[in-house]
Amino acid sequence: MKIALVMVKGNVYSFKNRSFLFKHMPDSLTLGLLYGVIKKSFPDIQIEIYDETVEVLKPKEIKADIVGISAITPAVNKAYELARIFKERNIPVFMGGTHATLNPEEVELHCDSVLCGLADDIVPELINDFLKTGKLKKRYTQKSDMSFKNMALPQRDIYERKSIWADELNMVQATFGCSNTCKFCVQPYVCEGYHQRPVDDVIEEIKLIKDNYIEFVDPNLSKDLNYLRELCVKISPLKKKWFAPMAISVCNDDITLGLLSKSGCCEILIGFESVNQNSVKGINKGFNNVEKYKDCIKKLHSYGIKVTGSFVLGLDSDDNTVFENTLNFVNDANIDYVRFTINTPYPGTEYYKEMDANGRIVERDWSLYDCAHCVIKPANMTQDDVEAGYNYLWKQAYSLKNILKRLNYIKSPFERLQMIIKNYVFGVVYCKMIFKDRDFVKNTKMYKV
Ligand code: B12
Ligand code: SF4
DSSP: OEEEEEEOOOTTTSTTTSOTTTTTOOOOSHHHHHHHHHHHHOTTSEEEEEETTTSOOOGGGOOOSEEEEEOOGGGHHHHHHHHHHHHHTTOOEEEESHHHHHOHHHHHTTSSEEEESOSTTHHHHHHHHHHHHSOOOSEEEOOTTOOOSSOOOOOTTTTTTTOSSOOOOOEEOOEEOOSSOOTTOSHHHHTTSOEEOOHHHHHHHHHTOOSSEEEEOOSOTTSSHHHHHHHHHHHGGGOOEEEEEEOGGGGGOHHHHHHHHHHTEEEEEEEEEOSOHHHHHHTTOTTSOGGGHHHHHHHHHHTTOEEEEEEEESOTTOOTHHHHHHHHHHHHTTOSEEEEEEOOOOTTSHHHHHHHHTTOBOOOOGGGTTTTSOOBOOSSSOHHHHHHHHHHHHHHHTSHHHHHHHTTTOOOHHHHHHHHHHHHHHHHHHHHHHHHHHHHOSOOOOOOO
16 A cells, blocks of 8 residues: 655745755655654555655656645645545545644545544544545544654655755654634644643654754744753753744743753744734733833843744734834844744634634635735735735845844854844845745646646
8 A cells, every 4th residue: 555645835835936045945844744653553554755845746646545635724725736636536635734624624625534633643543444444534633632642753864865955854843732822823723722742752852863953843832831941951961953933931031041042942933923012912912022022032142042033914903104113123122033924814713713704804715825915904004005014024124234233233243244144045035935926826727737
């Protein structure tokens, strides 16, 4: 029996259109983990991976008894097209991932089986059904008592044969989901609450990674500070440098900051979301105190930790002044890297339902749900204002003038130069990619059959 696992990507994130710097660079743990989950239960099954990040998909050439497809919301229309092509060839298709978990009724219309939640228990169940009966249930849902101990490990070398450039996967996930309820976020829905792997399991996994730089893909690694502290203490002897998304509240705890610094944590991503307190309150993220942002960043810098700040634009308390205010803040606060997204209520969330009930959803083409398009009627602006503000911020924040302003806090000339170059290259490459994406993101037929 042969399974094909396919990762579908948004147009510009796919190999064909990627900038040369990002070509061949696998960017998610998903297929590696799915591979590991299946191999743990069925070591003899043959698995082939196809990832649009590192190759052009040619569905006709994919030969398998069954196909599993992964796609996030902005890529799901392409996933449906692909599923149709496989089904025409009588190959059963199952789909999973965030969009499938939140919208199983829709996904069911396009494939034989939908998997909701994390794959660890349910993919083996699906394969077992297929091996025994040749049939699949319409839906498999993550068990409420799923164990997070001794989880299957990702197969880190799956990209080895795909490209000479492809690295071993250096991503790790220690915690899953989130028990906060920030309106715009899908994490409260992805796996029913918040879960932790035992720290020792995570450490054993990290020991297997050759790369000296580890990237945690957790939604919020500082959700439980005791857990984070234990992780820091145990990761220290491994002498790795690492990055993780965390909440700003981590800055209130000097003991944790000290441990982070000693353990090799060199950069964290913080969802500041807005410089407008009413806006963060409006999305249930009032625990972010705008007045404290600058001090927090200063503190992180004093511990040698760089900050990537993430901002959501077009929130209900925002008006046209938010763009200039955000740029000024980003410069004055010396944020090392910055990302902007447009407020996007993801289908399947309460936020989406609320917006829909109020007649504010103006776009239902999921390929536009890429956080670069405004898909709702904003409260105090037009859609064009929000998109123009998004363009303005990306371009301005990564202009040489503003990079120099943001990074003027770095004392060492060598380190400053290094950061300026990294920011400039990221700005040029990434801005080009997201702007290009916006131009041809509309539902195009992407696959040659
Ligand atoms: C790395 C990453 C990226 C990478 C690649 C993402 C990808 N998969 O294509 C890049 C940088 C390209 C990216 C871009 C964006 N991303 Co992103 N990204 C992530 C991140 C941080 C990690 C992904 C990962 O490796 N996870 C670990 C793996 C193991 O988990 P997983 O993918 O969820 O898979 C598990 C289950 O979902 C399930 N599963 C998944 N697929 C399948 C398939 C089958 C067949 C089965 C059985 C099971 C299954 O099994 C897996 C194991 O349990 C996640 C957050 C997160 N922690 O997941 C966000 C996330 C996937 N991104 C998200 C978003 C919104 C975006 C952007 C739209 C906006 C942005 N933030 O910039 C853009 C995309 C723009 C575009 N046009 O496509 C959302 C997706 C929301 C949604 N409704 O789909 C997430 C969940 C973050 C969030 N907001 O919470 N992202
Ligand atoms: S934005 Fe962060 S804190 Fe809020 S629900 Fe999502 S993961 Fe949790």
